[in-house]
Amino acid sequence: MSIKQNIKLTVDAVVFGYKPKEGIEVLLIKRTIPPFLHSWALPGGFVLDDESLEEAVTRELETESGVRINYLEQLYTFGKAGRDPRGRIVSVAYFGLVNPTNFKLAASSDAEDAEWFNIKDLPPLAFDHATIIDVAVQRLRNKFRYEPVGFELLDKKFPIADLEKLYETLLDRPIDRRNFQKKIKHLGILIAHNEQQKQVSQGRPAKLFSFDEARYFKLQKEGMAFEI
Amino acid sequence: MSIKQNIKLTVDAVVFGYKPKEGIEVLLIKRTIPPFLHSWALPGGFVLDDESLEEAVTRELETESGVRINYLEQLYTFGKAGRDPRGRIVSVAYFGLVNPTNFKLAASSDAEDAEWFNIKDLPPLAFDHATIIDVAVQRLRNKFRYEPVGFELLDKKFPIADLEKLYETLLDRPIDRRNFQKKIKHLGILIAHNEQQKQVSQGRPAKLFSFDEARYFKLQKEGMAFEI
DNA sequence: TCAAAAGTGTTAGTTTTACACCCATGA
DNA sequence: TCATGGGTGTAAAACTAACACTTTTGA
Numbered sequence: 001m002s003i004k005q006n007i008k009l010t011v012d013a014v015v016f017g018y019k020p021k022e023g024i025e026v027l028l029i030k031r032t033i034p035p036f037l038h039s040w041a042l043p044g045g046f047v048l049d050d051e052s053l054e055e056a057v058t059r060e061l062e063t064e065s066g067v068r069i070n071y072l073e074q075l076y077t078f079g080k081a082g083r084d085p086r087g088r089i090v091s092v093a094y095f096g097l098v099n100p101t102n103f104k105l106a107a108s109s110d111a112e113d114a115e116w117f118n119i120k121d122l123p124p125l126a127f128d129h130a131t132i133i134d135v136a137v138q139r140l141r142n143k144f145r146y147e148p149v150g151f152e153l154l155d156k157k158f159p160i161a162d163l164e165k166l167y168e169t170l171l172d173r174p175i176d177r178r179n180f181q182k183k184i185k186h187l188g189i190l191i192a193h194n195e196q197q198k199q200v201s202q203g204r205p206a207k208l209f210s211f212d213e214a215r216y217f218k219l220q221k222e223g224m225a226f227e228i
Numbered sequence: 229m230s231i232k233q234n235i236k237l238t239v240d241a242v243v244f245g246y247k248p249k250e251g252i253e254v255l256l257i258k259r260t261i262p263p264f265l266h267s268w269a270l271p272g273g274f275v276l277d278d279e280s281l282e283e284a285v286t287r288e289l290e291t292e293s294g295v296r297i298n299y300l301e302q303l304y305t306f307g308k309a310g311r312d313p314r315g316r317i318v319s320v321a322y323f324g325l326v327n328p329t330n331f332k333l334a335a336s337s338d339a340e341d342a343e344w345f346n347i348k349d350l351p352p353l354a355f356d357h358a359t360i361i362d363v364a365v366q367r368l369r370n371k372f373r374y375e376p377v378g379f380e381l382l383d384k385k386f387p388i389a390d391l392e393k394l395y396e397t398l399l400d401r402p403i404d405r406r407n408f409q410k411k412i413k414h415l416g417i418l419i420a421h422n423e424q425q426k427q428v429s430q431g432r433p434a435k436l437f438s439f440d441e442a443r444y445f446k447l448q449k450e451g452m453a454f455e456i
Numbered sequence: 457t458c459a460a461a462a463g464t465g466t467t468a469g470t471t472t473t474a475c476a477c478c479c480a481t482g483a
Numbered sequence: 484t485c486a487t488g489g490g491t492g493t494a495a496a497a498c499t500a501a502c503a504c505t506t507t508t509g510a
Contacts, residue, residue, distance in 0.1 A: 161462075177462085203460040406491070429488080430483075432480040434489060
């Protein structure tokens, strides 16, 4: 190839987790190499010559934080000159969802530390990672308006109130419990179980539901309009 | 920078035009250099070291086809190894909309020819450009469900039927004229003019409308739910 | 028996859908 | 005067929004 081009390519992952008690969190790692040594940053790194972009993100996520993820979509490519002090570096950012209770975070060789941070309370970040997270948060906040959301974020079986809280968090306003249930049940994505939540706090124990995966993924693919 | 990485970065543009009579068309150029010499392909090319991705697409579009565009959004980044026979080349694809009647296509130095092709009738394409166009068409087909569409595609002043035909093309089914008008007028994005369409064919001449740009761009930013 | 959270229906208002006749123009 | 396409309203049905009392449990 005769082209002279001095651009390097990286990938970064914005992985969101949801805890009904805490809200929406994002996975950050603490850098062990300059630039931005010891700063918090998104997991990510250089793409190898023979791996796909998806393989690169998955690999970096696993080696830097121990998180193995099954939902990842491409978010946006950030390519402004000057976004990295080392030179011209273009980064393809990915957007992931996980249930954080399924993992023990394991900072490994490439990262000093890996932690969940509430998106309302982020530390100073390396590079333009704050911007990338902003874009990802917007994407998340739009996503649930045209596809179902929750499968990757909640436990396998969950009380309907957890799903409702997720939607309240995304909408950033209270939702009427009865109308929400009508709407969600009408979508047909929930399966009711004859089990009740083990008591964690006071009050009447809630019935548990899970997602009807076939219908959930069908709606995810086809799209829908969710308005509440 | 110590990293050894042998990946090159290109940009490609999927520019859609709309002609009420013909439907939705995409701008293609005929290649003057190998690989895929003389094949039809998307306008695009290598990113220069000191330009942003947007600058790169705009430049390539203008030099290859003479199209100067004012609506461009990033579409997706295609990075599978093997998508380009010259080596590992990652391409950031952009999505653009123009009114094709505003331009004379001018194939220049870098392209043998530049032409509009109906998206239902594409020639064989270079690289993975057919896939890229597929992704762009999906994007276009989703776009009008959550933002207004038409401003970049139609004439400044247009009969409401042109807008309706655009939506029918995107939805790929007929729309009730009266309900469509109610819906669109209710959005408040149209300004009625006291002018009538110059006769092009038979029948009663239509009133002309234009977009209320302030309101149009407000809805575009905020999003909306369009269902008809 | 009290406090906490879950379960559950009805009504008014709004939105959506389906549907057909008359009007202005050029041929 | 005919053919073509444009302009326009109403009624039934579906959906959305607002609202409060009862039940189950643990403390």
